[in-house]
Amino acid sequence: xxxxxxxxxxxxxxxxxxxxxxxxxxxWPDGDIDLIIxxxxxxxxxVYGRVLARAMEETLDVNVLAQNVSGGGGMRGATEAFxxxxxxxxxxVFNVPGIIEPVIQGEDVAYDIEQIDWLGAMAFNQYVVxxxxxxxxxxxxxxxxxxxxxxxxxxxSSGIAANRIICAETGLDCQIITGYPxxxxxxxxxxxxxxxxxxxxxxxxAAFNTDGDLRAILLVTNxxxxxxxxxxxxxxxxxxALASLxxxxxxxxxxxxxxxTRAAFQEVFDTALQAQSVADWVAETGNAYDPMxxxxxxxxxxxxxxLLTQYADVLAAE
Amino acid sequence: MTASRRLSEALPSLVLLGVAAFYAWVSFDYSAQTRAIPLGxxxxxxxxxxxxxxxxxxxxxxxxxxxxxxxxxxxSPVPGLDGQAGQRHAARHELAAFGWIAGFLVLAxxxxxxxxxPLYVIAYxxxxxxxxxxxxxxTGLGLVAVLYGLFEILLGYEVFGGLITGDYL
Amino acid sequence: xxxxLLTSLSALVVSGGVFYLLLGTIVGLVFGIIPGLGGPTALAxxxxxxxxxxxxxxxxxxxxxxxxxxxxxxxxAILLNTPGTAPNAATxxxxxxMTLEGRAGEALGAAAxxxxxxxxFGILILFAxxxxxxxxxxAFAPPEFFxxxxxxxxxxxxxxxxxxxxxxxxxxxxxxxxxxxxxxxSGTVRFAFxxxxxxxxxxxxxxxxxxxxxxxxxxxxxxxGSITENPTAVRVNRVGDGIRAVFRHWxxxxxxxGIGALVGAVPGVGGTVAAFLSYSVxxxxxxxxxxxxxxNIQGVIAPEAxxxxxxGGALIPTLAFGIPxxxxxxxxxxxxxxxxxxxxxSLLLNNMSVITSLMLSIAIASVLASVLCLMVAxxxxxxxxxxxxxxxxxxxxxxxxxxxxxxxxxxxxIVAVIFGAVGYLMIRFDYPRLPLVIAMFxxxxxxxxxxxxxxxxxxxxxxxxxxPLSLVLFLLVILSLSVPFIxxxxxxxxxNRESTAP
Numbered sequence: 001x002x003x004x005x006x007x008x009x010x011x012x013x014x015x016x017x018x019x020x021x022x023x024x025x026x027x028w029p030d031g032d033i034d035l036i037i038x039x040x041x042x043x044x045x046x047v048y049g050r051v052l053a054r055a056m057e058e059t060l061d062v063n064v065l066a067q068n069v070s071g072g073g074g075m076r077g078a079t080e081a082f083x084x085x086x087x088x089x090x091x092x093v094f095n096v097p098g099i100i101e102p103v104i105q106g107e108d109v110a111y112d113i114e115q116i117d118w119l120g121a122m123a124f125n126q127y128v129v130x131x132x133x134x135x136x137x138x139x140x141x142x143x144x145x146x147x148x149x150x151x152x153x154x155x156x157s158s159g160i161a162a163n164r165i166i167c168a169e170t171g172l173d174c175q176i177i178t179g180y181p182x183x184x185x186x187x188x189x190x191x192x193x194x195x196x197x198x199x200x201x202x203x204x205x206a207a208f209n210t211d212g213d214l215r216a217i218l219l220v221t222n223x224x225x226x227x228x229x230x231x232x233x234x235x236x237x238x239x240x241a242l243a244s245l246x247x248x249x250x251x252x253x254x255x256x257x258x259x260x261t262r263a264a265f266q267e268v269f270d271t272a273l274q275a276q277s278v279a280d281w282v283a284e285t286g287n288a289y290d291p292m293x294x295x296x297x298x299x300x301x302x303x304x305x306x307l308l309t310q311y312a313d314v315l316a317a318e
Numbered sequence: 319m320t321a322s323r324r325l326s327e328a329l330p331s332l333v334l335l336g337v338a339a340f341y342a343w344v345s346f347d348y349s350a351q352t353r354a355i356p357l358g359x360x361x362x363x364x365x366x367x368x369x370x371x372x373x374x375x376x377x378x379x380x381x382x383x384x385x386x387x388x389x390x391x392x393x394s395p396v397p398g399l400d401g402q403a404g405q406r407h408a409a410r411h412e413l414a415a416f417g418w419i420a421g422f423l424v425l426a427x428x429x430x431x432x433x434x435x436p437l438y439v440i441a442y443x444x445x446x447x448x449x450x451x452x453x454x455x456x457t458g459l460g461l462v463a464v465l466y467g468l469f470e471i472l473l474g475y476e477v478f479g480g481l482i483t484g485d486y487l
Numbered sequence: 488x489x490x491x492l493l494t495s496l497s498a499l500v501v502s503g504g505v506f507y508l509l510l511g512t513i514v515g516l517v518f519g520i521i522p523g524l525g526g527p528t529a530l531a532x533x534x535x536x537x538x539x540x541x542x543x544x545x546x547x548x549x550x551x552x553x554x555x556x557x558x559x560x561x562x563x564a565i566l567l568n569t570p571g572t573a574p575n576a577a578t579x580x581x582x583x584x585m586t587l588e589g590r591a592g593e594a595l596g597a598a599a600x601x602x603x604x605x606x607x608f609g610i611l612i613l614f615a616x617x618x619x620x621x622x623x624x625x626a627f628a629p630p631e632f633f634x635x636x637x638x639x640x641x642x643x644x645x646x647x648x649x650x651x652x653x654x655x656x657x658x659x660x661x662x663x664x665x666x667x668x669x670x671x672x673s674g675t676v677r678f679a680f681x682x683x684x685x686x687x688x689x690x691x692x693x694x695x696x697x698x699x700x701x702x703x704x705x706x707x708x709x710x711x712g713s714i715t716e717n718p719t720a721v722r723v724n725r726v727g728d729g730i731r732a733v734f735r736h737w738x739x740x741x742x743x744x745g746i747g748a749l750v751g752a753v754p755g756v757g758g759t760v761a762a763f764l765s766y767s768v769x770x771x772x773x774x775x776x777x778x779x780x781x782x783n784i785q786g787v788i789a790p791e792a793x794x795x796x797x798x799g800g801a802l803i804p805t806l807a808f809g810i811p812x813x814x815x816x817x818x819x820x821x822x823x824x825x826x827x828x829x830x831x832x833s834l835l836l837n838n839m840s841v842i843t844s845l846m847l848s849i850a851i852a853s854v855l856a857s858v859l860c861l862m863v864a865x866x867x868x869x870x871x872x873x874x875x876x877x878x879x880x881x882x883x884x885x886x887x888x889x890x891x892x893x894x895x896x897x898x899x900x901i902v903a904v905i906f907g908a909v910g911y912l913m914i915r916f917d918y919p920r921l922p923l924v925i926a927m928f929x930x931x932x933x934x935x936x937x938x939x940x941x942x943x944x945x946x947x948x949x950x951x952x953x954x955p956l957s958l959v960l961f962l963l964v965i966l967s968l969s970v971p972f973i974x975x976x977x978x979x980x981x982x983n984r985e986s987t988a989p
Contacts, residue, residue: 040894041531042811042821050534050825063474067895068531072686073669151943157674177942179672179935184809185754192625194943207829208809211621284827330916334656341663344678352673355934356666363659370652407709412915415708416908419701422883423904427897431888439880447876461881465888468517473532478891478900 028088028261032063036084036092038077040070048122048249049093051281055272073157074098075109082111086256088265091119096248097158100305104312113301117253117262118294119269122278125201125288126246127162128228129218130209132190135197140170140218140237143197151175151195153186161315162245163199165307166220168314169239184208201247202227203288220245244303266294324375331371338363418442430480435462491839495543495847504547504844507540511551512852516859518552519559522700522882523889523903525572525692526556526815531893534822542826546844549822553815554852557758557794558602558860565594565787566870567714569700569882573692574794576699576924577762581779581786586714588782591868596729597784598791599857599864601740604733605792606853608744609751609799610846617835620807627753629943630951632936634960635753636929639760642767642967643925650919657913658922664689665930672938684898691927692814693890693899697906698913698920700886705911707875707882714871714878726864732784739769739785743792751797754810758797760928763921765793771970795853799846806834806842 033056037049046068053064069077074095081092094116102109131137143150152167154160154176167174175195180186183200190198191213205214206227216228222235222243234242253265272278273291282289292300308315342360345353373383418438426434439458443449449457469475498504518529529552537545560571565582578598585594616623627635644654667678668688679685707714733740743765750761769789770779779786797813804810809829811817828834828841835842860867870878890903913920944950951957 040817041527041534042818047821047824065474065476067476069896070687070894072683076683076686160674175942177939178674179939181671181754182810188624188808188810189628192628194628194939281825281827285824285829287824330912330918334660338659338663341678348675348677349673351938352670352675352677355937356663356677359659359662359666363656363663366652366656366659370656373652411709412705412911415705416911418708418879419704419883419904419907422880423887423900426887426900431884431891435884435888439884442880443876447874449876457877457881461884465885469888469892473536475532475892476895477888478895478897 028264029060029062030087030089032065033060033088034084034090035064035066036077036081036090037066037068038070038074038081038093038095038098039068041068044125044247045074045093045095045249047287051278052122052251052269052272055275055278056268058275058277059268059271073101075102075111079110081252082116082254084254086254086258088253088257088261091251091253091265094248094250094252095158096250096301097161097304097308100301100308101157101161101315104305104308105316112255113305115255117255117257118297118301119251119253119266120273120294121248121250121290121292121297121300122273123249123288124246124290124292124300125203125249126243127159127166127199127220128202128205128216128225128231129166129197129199129220130187130190130205130214130216131197132193133213133215135215137196137217138215139232140172143217144170144172149173149175150197151177153180153189153195153198154178155180155183155186155200158247159183159186159199159201161308162220164314165245165311166199166218166239166242168311169242170218170237187214190214201288203286207286241307244300244307246304248297248300248304250297250301327374328371331367331374334367335364335371338367418446426478426480428481430483431477432462432466433480435465491843492847494840495844498543498840498844499547499847502543504544504848507544507547508551508848508851509855511548511848512555512855512859513551514548515552515555515852516559516856519556519571519575519856520562521885521889522563522569522571523692523696523886524892525560526553526813527692527818528889528893529556530815530818530822534818534825537822537826542828542838542841543844545822545826546841547848549819550845550848551852551855553798553819554606554795554849555856556815557606557791557798558599558853558856561598561602561787561791561794562595562860562867565598566591566867567878567882568703568706569886570695573695574758574762574797575790576695576759577766577790577921578787578794579699580766580921581781581783584780584782585784585787586868586871590725590782591871592864593725593729593732593784594787595864595867596726596861597732597787598729599861600730600733601743601788601791602795603854603857604740605744605747606795606798607850608741608792609748609796610850611799612748612796613799613802613846616803617806620803623752624804624807624810626956628954629936629939630954630957631960632753632932633940634951634957634964635750636933636936638960638964638967639750639764639925639929640922640933641964642764642771643922645767645771645968645970650917653918654922657918657920658926661923661926662930662933664694664923665927666934671931671935684896688931689927690894690899690902692893693903694906694927695924696886696890697903697908698910698924700882701903701907702910702914702920704879704883704886705907706914708879711875713874726861729784733788736785736788739788740792742768742772743789744796747793747796748800751793751800751813752803754804758794758801758813758815760925761797761800762790762793763925765789767921771967798849798853802845 035049035053037046039045050066053066056064069080077092078094078099084090099113129140137143150172152163152174154163160176160178163176177195180189183204186198187200187208189195202225216231218237219225219228219231219233220242221233222240224233234240338360342357345357369383373380422434422438425438436458439461440454443454443457444451469477514529518524530549537548556572557574560575561578562571564570564575564578566586568579568583570576570579582594640658644651644658667685669676669686676686746765746768747761750764751758766786766789769785770776801813801816805816805820809820811820828838887900887903890900891897910920940950952961
């Protein structure tokens with residue numbers, strides 16, 4: 001044991017001596033940059049991460065290598081990113097609110113959200129309440145007027161949490177049928193009649209709905225959405241607080257990156273966020289795109305945390 | 319058949335019994351809905367293992383159980399779908415086989431694949447296989463070269479570098 | 488669709504698509520052959536490389552990989568008892584015994600031919616079904632998924648002939664393993680014992696690498712020598728015999744392809760289950776079930792035909808609804824999205840030529856991979872004469888790198904080694920591995936769809952029998968369970984007749 005500790009100390013000392021004493025911005029980037037993606041290949045966080053990585057490579061001489069660190073609803077990736085060396089060679093996509101929820105539930109986590117050095121976000125996927133196109137319900141008021149338990153198909157801890165909060169806020173008596181492996185399958189469940197309604201992200205619902213199988217009855221935003229022109233938004237329906245719900249495709253650095261490296265990184269990140277290749281990709285796929293700077297992102301995360309904390313008991317109940 | 323022989327024959331079943339019982343016990347931590355199916359499966363496993371235990375040996379009960387399950391009272395045939403089932407080797411050799419595998423795994427965790435592979439391949443071929451050192455070295459280095467070419471050069475993918483380089487498991 | 492097909496053909500021939508198709512095929516073969524690396528890994532690692540390509544070229548590359556992987560995986564399954572990819576695991580049961588008898592060339596020939604025809608068959612099914620894909624997919628709801636999972640488990644359990652009890656115990660063990668981790672229905676984490684890694688459950692691919700590849704390493708280590716002890720038998724080129732055998736056993740071929748395309752289309756069930764099901768149905772319907780597991784060539788044809796046909800099947804839900812039919816398709820979906828294509832009905836309307844390019848390349852790659860491999864089949868078969876002292880360290884190194892690569896996690900490599908021990912102990916104590924694997928694959932579908940059905944029906948369990956399709960599947964479950972009994976009755980009648988004959 002003592003021998004092992006001595007060996008570890010030696011290795012640590014060696015690593016310390018190899019590391020540059022103070023990395024200056026001229027030294028950045030020092031080789032390829034790692035982007036930690038908190039999900040498996042092919043998912044939403046993966047796609048956003050890789051699109052940004054490609055855009056960053058346009059202005060950098062080095063590669064931005066996407067590394068999928070999936071698991072624990074984004075917690076494993078967040079932990080690894082939080083503990084990475086703060087040298088500007090590693091940054092990460094963070095699953096928000098996936099990383100907030102365990103904190104609110106009082107679980108032990110190995111990261112501190114307040115200390116993550118936010119670079120900004122690519123998208124804020126807000127939700128929409130949908131029913132099947134042939135459903136008799138047109139507004140959230142109709143659902144409540146039905147006077148019975150409304151069944152929802154639900155996917156993912158964040159989506160189900162949003163569903164619960166929406167039900168609590170609008171006073172609906174809800175039964176959420178869980179266990180669907182993706183939003184698309186939850187939507188398919190609504191179309192084939194597993195349940196009355198579902199709460200998917202707006203862009204997912206819009207992409208699924210090219211055949212007109214779905215009807216939106218409440219946009220959980222405070223603006224209108226082109227894909228669902230007739231739907232009420234949260235403000236019109238009288239629930240403006242709900243608009244802070246949503247999946248945020250957030251990017252951040254581990255805490256403690258030296259200021260000049262950080263500034264250089266931020267510049268490359270901001271350029272990539274506005275790159276033509278990103279704009280083209282958004283135009284082609286119709287994926288949500290709401291570029292946001294670090295300050296706006298922090299603010300959004302704070303309001304989301306407040307809403308989730310307010311409904312902590314609703315979320316904790318099984 | 320001696321008692322100790324019988325015990326050693328029943329050992330796998332007893333281990334499975336323990337595992338299933340532990341699993342069932344743990345499942346009581348969860349809510350009724352969440353534990354229902356795992357608990358049911360664990361219960362079924364316990365039942366099946368008990369029947370299997372009862373069907374071993376040469377007693378009248380054992381024979382009758384075998385007749386009901388497989389349509390014949392004869393002991394179940396040894397070779398099966400795996401084509402190689404029922405082989406027996408000395409426990410010492412079996413442990414050595416796993417020793418080499420575990421050794422390689424630990425080495426790879428500590429030093430990363432690109433160091434662990436040649437070390438392991440050379441050591442294995444030299445010590446276990448008794449091959450000439452040159453042949454062993456050529457095999458080990460050749461293998462690493464192929465893997466390095468495939469991953470790092472062709473695909474731009476970083477393979478695990480080991481705890482010593484600060485990689486995460 | 489005709490126009491789109493012409494566009495794809497001209498892109499393939501005129502605009503240099505052939506190059507990408509060939510590249511994809513070779514990459515697919517290599518990734519298929521190497522144990523542990525499979526379709527999901529190959530596609531995931533290639534995603535960044537396709538950035539610079541136009542969409543059609545990317546489809547040729549992806550199609551080449553998808554078409555070539557299944558056959559590549561059968562090469563090591565047959566020669567080394569180590570499936571190159573998960574769905575090839577069913578091929579080892581008869582492919583490897585054939586190798587032991589020195590019939591490796593014949594087995595490779597059969598696998599190659601069955602793969603080619605199965606691949607083309609799967610794509611034809613996809614073509615035929617695409618117009619009605621929506622209706623088919625909407626007919627399957629949680630009650631049907633539950634019955635399908637039960638059917639899969641029962642079919643496998645009864646096919647462990649003479650070891651049904653141990654087979655059922657192995658299946659229970661597999662289910663118990665499948666329930667580890669995050670419970671999708673309640674959001675509870677089960678049986679994780681405070682280990683973060685277990686939150687997402689025990690990963691299937693590393694477990695499979697352990698159960699087959701590493702268990703085989705141990706077996707080889709203990710056996711020593713070389714895989715085939717009879718060098719003269721191996722040198723005889725009997726690839727042609729294998730090719731002819733496929734046509735002689737055309738019902739097996741068609742059944743395998745059909746099961747592959749159908750079961751491959753069911754999300755969450757997928758290719759591995761399809762291959763095993765195809766194998767066990769072939770065993771059960773055979774007049775001579777005892778000959779399986781000892782080198783019956785039909786035991787190679789059935790799963791291999793299914794393996795290539797499944798690609799066509801798995802594309803049905805992927806293209807129609809954006810719902811991946813397999814892990815590989817999930818990664819492929821990501822690739823589509825990166826290239827600015829949104830899977831779903833609109834894709835079929837607006838980008839038909841992308842789809843036809845993909846289908847065309849999968850079909851061509853299925854054949855191309857087989858032909859490429861058959862050209863070197865004789866040399867490949869010589870692997871079985873190599874001193875196992877060389878095979879053991881090489882297979883072990885590559886398997887563990889493969890286990891690591893999909894998720895960049897060393898824990899996956901540790902899981903592979905642990906399951907290697909489990910796999911070896913199962914061989915040692917005579918428990919069949921087949922039901923364990925299938926149960927691990929089906930556990931989640933089984934439990935989730937059962938609980939969803941109960942939630943949808945608000946606790947009314949008759950939901951499984953009042954829906955027509957679910958009822959049909961239930962009757963199939965009963966039928967599959969009675970197959971051994973029926974066979975037993977038939978055999979007894981035959982025996983009686985013989986004994987009463989003068």
